[in-house]
């Protein structure tokens with residue numbers, strides 16, 4: 579039976595933090611978790627400090643999160659929160675930072691060992707407020723948390739309804755300073771989330787609504803993304819689209835694109851959004867063989883046809899790394915071990931996966947029609 583559970587309070591629009599301060603009144607003392615730059619550069623940290631001070635809330639700042647922050651550091655952060663009687667957590671940043679804030683909030687509320695978090699049966703979490711400074715991750719509206727384990731190539735996720743953020747503030751001003759390349763990569767990532775949710779065995783009428791709207795919003799920004807002239811209005815749409823993509827994925831999980839793209843990121847260090855985007859059109863084409871109507875829904879929501887969608891990805895987030903068939907063989911083995919077929923439907927075989935990788939990354943002579951590849 580379709581169900582929908584999304585307990586996160588979403589607040590959006592310019593100055594939404596200052597206009598809606600009451601959600602920060604979650605206790606006497608909070609911990610702000612962020613990286614070294616984006617929270618300051620975007621202006622989000624100043625706005626939050628102002629609101630906390632105006633409301634007499636004490637805060638501590640942990641601004642050491644980087645792409646290499648792993649489970650040990652996050653565990654230590656959680657313990658520090660417990661020792662310092664922190665009542666709630668504010669995460670400011672992209673997906674890695676928001677996930678670190680969410681995981682540390684679990685460690686702060688539960689006396690568990692680091693890897694116990696993956697049992698997903700912890701009793702509670704401190705409330706987390708998310709303030710994204712990128713428009714892609716969707717972590718601000720999901721129950722998922724991804725953490726790095728012992729090295730950058732080894733990341734593992736867990737999920738719990740306790741990990742839905744308490745509130746998320748979406749202010750596009752905080753994404754204005756993002757470089758265009760990051761803006762494009764994160765937009766393509768958000769597009770993948772929404773498409774993988776819509777083309778998914780777990781999709782329902784509820785997840786479809788938010789997934790299609792996310793695709794539509796990103797499609798409406800496509801010309802400006804390609805031209806490198808992203809307006810304030812576009813930034814607002816992209817931020818809403820990313821959170822909507824998260825809401826959709828929270829109910830369906832992802833599909834094979836992320837599982838397959840993950841191999842490119844691990845093996846060739848292709849950024850997350852670009853790696854997934856490279857595979858997206860071939861995945862839609864494969865899904866079209868099994869459910870043409872839903873594949874057409876996705877493409878029309880984006881406002882184009884399959885060749886135009888491919889042109890958008892090729893221009894906005896091209897994969898230029900040299901990929902060989904030998905690489906593909908290795909990735910198939912690994913992604914099968916990662917459970918690539920979950921949520922796929924149809925009969926997704928090893929050969930299908932090989933063809934998606936091959937056509938997306940090696941075969942430059944691909945011919946296509948309006949809705950399907952020949």
Ligand SMILES: [Fe+2]
Pocket residue numbers: 715767768771836850
């Ligand atoms: Fe993603």
